[in-house]
Amino acid sequence: MDPYLPAVEQARLVLAGELSARELVAGYLDRSEAAQEQLNAYTLLDRREALLRAELVDRRVTLGEDPGPMAGVAVALKDLIDQKGLTTTCGSSLYRHLAKRSATVVQRLEAAGAVIIGRAGLHEFAFGFSSENHWFGPVRNPWDVATSPGGSSGGSAVAVASGLAAVAIGTDTGGSVRVPAALTGTVGLKVTHGRVPLTGVFPLAPSLDTVGPLTRTVGDAALVYEAIAGPDPKDPYSVVEPVKKPEPTSVNGLQVGVPHPWVDQPTDPKLRAAFEASLERLAGLGAEINQLEDDFVQPPGMIEAGAYSEIAVVHGKWFPSRADEYGPEVADRLGNALGITVAASVEAKKWREQLREHTFDLFRQVDVLATPAVASNHKPIGVDDLLVAGEEMTYRRALSMFSALVNFTSHPAIVLPLSEAGGPPPALQLIGPDWSEHRLLGIGTALEQAGIVAFRSPPAFDAGQPSPGPR
16 A cells, blocks of 8 residues: 555545555554664554554444544654553653553544554654754654754654654644644644643643644645544643634635745745745635735744743753753753743743734734745754855754744644655745634645645655655
8 A cells, every 4th residue: 555645545445444454554564663763753663552453443344333534544643642551751861651541632533543653753852843862863854864854743744754654743832843844845733722632741831832733635634633623621721612624715815914024034045936936826826915014023032931931840840950861952941941030931921912912913914824834944963053045043943933933822824845846845834813723724725736735755765765756
């Protein structure tokens, strides 16, 4: 079976009895094991339990029962989400939690018939954008194994892009689903804060944290989203809001806002050109492109002050007393987090409220906002500073420039791979108002159908051998 077959189609074949879930899952496990040395996508592969769950799906199909809409779909799960009977590491040296109960998102996936095959690698404690993990080694981008897939959900994105899993689950606090999606040519959905439960998910900054899918198609993202979205009384951040079914949405008449000066920041020329071309193609489908002149950019230090104060609380029981058990980069940033003053934290909260009110005003003018997904999609492993459009900047700034603000507004956003030939695909980010995930997915589906958005498999890995090239 083609490992790049959409998960929606895989589930349909399993439900129809035309494909064995066990065979399907075993194939992904074999590919994942063969690729592990090259790509380092996982911290753990759970072959025994995965095959048992796949056999249960097959048994239910044989008995005429419905195992769920994700029947037999192989899932890579970010290793900071609890899974009963397995140890959560958060990609760290010091955290080892043997889960007695699965996270709500895992329970929902399994209730939908999905099979979790392994725990995906990540940036240590999800506190970074490279997935170059000091303890587990760097996760490698299948488009170029000398480069980073982004982070912090790097392993999740690599598993999907390389055909090691049908879909994956990541978390996004400042872009940690969308950034690796952009660097690996996959679809990444950041949900409205409160839409998908955080119960059983190790926090980074709880008021910013979200859980979302990484997939190869928009339809697959919709499949996973429907399975995991909805309120959970155990999650204090969960919000009771109806989950609307994603359906194809016409782009004709869509009001698209392009926020300046936010989109005018230094960006790789190829990514800039691809973004401008995508806007032209949207206009060709009948969308109205609105150039918005506003102040949708954060004052210096606000994002750090807003997030770091929460991160300091999460890690205060270990840091700085156990600082030597953190990797150097994360330890350095935690030191900065502990240095955030109360005054700075209060000021950041005020800014966040003003920013959110401002975006409400923007969404009275337009249906969605459009930006590039990242300023650069090429980050060599071990290199901390990048040259982007003639300006030297930290890789964190280059990768989070267009994503981090969205977490502070709490809005949903989707990153879509553009159908550009050669090399890692550039990506488009669309941002919507609260609870508009269904519409973002519908727009994404329309762009796929129009050929503007498309997944291409990378050449770096194909069953342990170089592939003949992008598909």
